Amino acid sequence: xxxxxxxxxxxxxxxxxxxxxxxxxHQFRQMRRYLWVxxxxxxxxxxxxxxxxxxxxxxxxxxxxADGPDGPVSYLLFVTPALVASAGVAVASDEFQYSVMxxxxxxxxxxxxxxxPVEPPQIVTGFVLAVxxxxxxxxxxxxxxxxxxxxxxxPWSAFAVAGAGxxxxxxxxxxxxxxxxxxxxxxGQFALVNRFVFTxxxxxxxxxxxxxxxxxxxxxxxxxxxxxHASEIGRAASYGRSPGSWPVGWHVVVLLTxxxxxxxxxxxxxxxxxxx
Amino acid sequence: MTVISARGLVxxxxxxxxxxxxxxxxxxxxxxxxxxxxGAGKSTTMRMVGAVSAxxxxxxTVLGLDPDTHGPEIRAQLGVVPQEDxxxxxxxxxxxxxxxxxxxxxSRAECLRRADELLAFAQLEDKATAKxxxxxxxxxxxxxxxxxxxxxxxxxxxxxPTTGLDPQARHVLWDRLFRLKERGTTLVLTTHYMDEAxxxxxxxxxxxxxxxxxxxxxxxxxxxxxxxxxxxxxFGTDRNADAGARLESAADRVEVLPDRVLLYTDDGERLLEHxxxxxxxxxxxxxxxSSLEDVFLRLTGxxxxx
Ligand SMILES: Nc1ncnc2c1ncn2[C@@H]1O[C@H](COP(=O)(O)OP(=O)(O)OP(=O)(O)O)[C@@H](O)[C@H]1O
Ligand SMILES: [Mg+2]
Numbered sequence: 001x002x003x004x005x006x007x008x009x010x011x012x013x014x015x016x017x018x019x020x021x022x023x024x025x026h027q028f029r030q031m032r033r034y035l036w037v038x039x040x041x042x043x044x045x046x047x048x049x050x051x052x053x054x055x056x057x058x059x060x061x062x063x064x065x066a067d068g069p070d071g072p073v074s075y076l077l078f079v080t081p082a083l084v085a086s087a088g089v090a091v092a093s094d095e096f097q098y099s100v101m102x103x104x105x106x107x108x109x110x111x112x113x114x115x116x117p118v119e120p121p122q123i124v125t126g127f128v129l130a131v132x133x134x135x136x137x138x139x140x141x142x143x144x145x146x147x148x149x150x151x152x153x154x155p156w157s158a159f160a161v162a163g164a165g166x167x168x169x170x171x172x173x174x175x176x177x178x179x180x181x182x183x184x185x186x187x188g189q190f191a192l193v194n195r196f197v198f199t200x201x202x203x204x205x206x207x208x209x210x211x212x213x214x215x216x217x218x219x220x221x222x223x224x225x226x227x228x229h230a231s232e233i234g235r236a237a238s239y240g241r242s243p244g245s246w247p248v249g250w251h252v253v254v255l256l257t258x259x260x261x262x263x264x265x266x267x268x269x270x271x272x273x274x275x276x
Numbered sequence: 277m278t279v280i281s282a283r284g285l286v287x288x289x290x291x292x293x294x295x296x297x298x299x300x301x302x303x304x305x306x307x308x309x310x311x312x313x314x315g316a317g318k319s320t321t322m323r324m325v326g327a328v329s330a331x332x333x334x335x336x337t338v339l340g341l342d343p344d345t346h347g348p349e350i351r352a353q354l355g356v357v358p359q360e361d362x363x364x365x366x367x368x369x370x371x372x373x374x375x376x377x378x379x380x381x382x383s384r385a386e387c388l389r390r391a392d393e394l395l396a397f398a399q400l401e402d403k404a405t406a407k408x409x410x411x412x413x414x415x416x417x418x419x420x421x422x423x424x425x426x427x428x429x430x431x432x433x434x435x436x437p438t439t440g441l442d443p444q445a446r447h448v449l450w451d452r453l454f455r456l457k458e459r460g461t462t463l464v465l466t467t468h469y470m471d472e473a474x475x476x477x478x479x480x481x482x483x484x485x486x487x488x489x490x491x492x493x494x495x496x497x498x499x500x501x502x503x504x505x506x507x508x509x510x511f512g513t514d515r516n517a518d519a520g521a522r523l524e525s526a527a528d529r530v531e532v533l534p535d536r537v538l539l540y541t542d543d544g545e546r547l548l549e550h551x552x553x554x555x556x557x558x559x560x561x562x563x564x565x566s567s568l569e570d571v572f573l574r575l576t577g578x579x580x581x582x
Contacts (some may be wrong), residue, residue, distance in 0.1 A: 003339070003353075003430075005341070008339060008340075008341060008346075008352070009346075009349055011347075011349065011350040011352045012348040013352075013381075014380070014381025015348055015352065015379065015380060016348050022378045022379045022381070025378055026364075026375045026378070026379075029375060030364070030367070033367075034365055043342065107362065107363075107365060108360060108361075109362060111358065111360075112362040112363075112376065113379060114328055114517075115326060115328060115351065115356040115358065116376065116379035116380060117348035117351045117352040118348075118379050118382060119347070166353075252281045275328060276329065
């Protein structure tokens, strides 16, 4: 029965190394439960958007509103990369709000994980990894369907556009995760986030029209918006950079910075809360 | 072999000392209890021992390791039944065990094998594929215990294992814990039920305001801090105090509670006769053996459960 120190150290080697993966496994297993909702959402919402915009809105928009490197591009081309990015952001806003409340408060799942050998930063990693998996599934499916609708200039850009959506979703989601993890009492904060962060971001990020058409005093919303940066990366991949637009690398740097800051903050909040 | 050793253990939250310098040792195979009222610091102590909360001061080793540096190593050897259940209500009962076993790095096949064994142990075989949400409170608690055993822990930590359960469900659960005890599993449990402490604990500490008030086996504590028997008399709310005063000299000790008078004595029958001779007419009278409740009352002047 008595164990040597070495035996004890050996027994925790797996969790010390792979704890994050065990957590991700649990998350994937949970997603399997609402898999059909995910699938219907993932396939349904691009169909709705592309049908509505491709056949509806685009038929009015006869005057091009945006330029590619070789002149004006169609409205569908302009809008599709932004729609893919917003699919990523939508997954983030879903998972990084309600699932976090589930974890800390409603089901206390994170506390159960916390009592096992897994450490709080590994809980963050595993959880984020699982959400990233679902997000990539959504953005890839969206981009693939968009190819069928002719929404992407170069069909092969679907991967880059989906990747930009993932990066944008995480740049929005990781800081949101850090914030959600600080919430100990649900006083309607999520409704505020959705109304005053998510919705304005969707409306003012150059999703449906170029950011430059907004008055300068509103354009800053786009500059701080992960959605705008991800859309611009996607557009550059799909039909090339518009004249005068930011180099793609700048957008990537902004998004990565948001991701890293959010990740670091989330780890801190998790450690403080679970190990107080 | 000592499994847990705490010396001068302190946990402060701001100005509040939730645990205020406590010492105890738990040898392997013992069933050790922390008995105390709400806010005594039981859960806080459990969390420090469980290596999920850093101590503010003092020494603490679990299995010879320091929780500050070897948290994962310690937790790999513990089974934890938290005060509030945190099962995954949307998963099935067996899946809860499997998912949890994976946190310890146990292979899926092995988790499945152990899960079936543990479900049988927890008398939940027929609920293996039931959604946890559909289980009763007592079943959920038993499932949580089964889950805590998935890593065949050296120490099982139970924070108020039966709070909120009906008497029938409590007895089923006690029976399971008794079996674990017989198998030699080290148990550390908190409770504010003295009957639970008497049933399950070889030895316990009575905690109040983060301090240890007394330590010993239930029988020792009763011997040391109480008499063999207690006479409980009810005279009616406004007459209890007078009656208590009158009987002061007839008993070793008198406690006047709002609803009754407790007379501590080694011979309850004789004291009852004395009450009758005095011409006092209580509405109800009862002679019982002393319990830990009486120990607690003596030590703190308060009841365990208000
Ligand atoms: N994270 C925390 N931050 C601040 N104060 C805390 C925290 N956790 C516990 N406390 C305080 O520490 C004291 C001891 O709490 P603890 O939960 O350990 O008591 P307990 O004996 O388990 O009580 P109960 O029977 O109600 O579970 C209480 O006053 C509680 O309010
Ligand atoms: Mg408690």
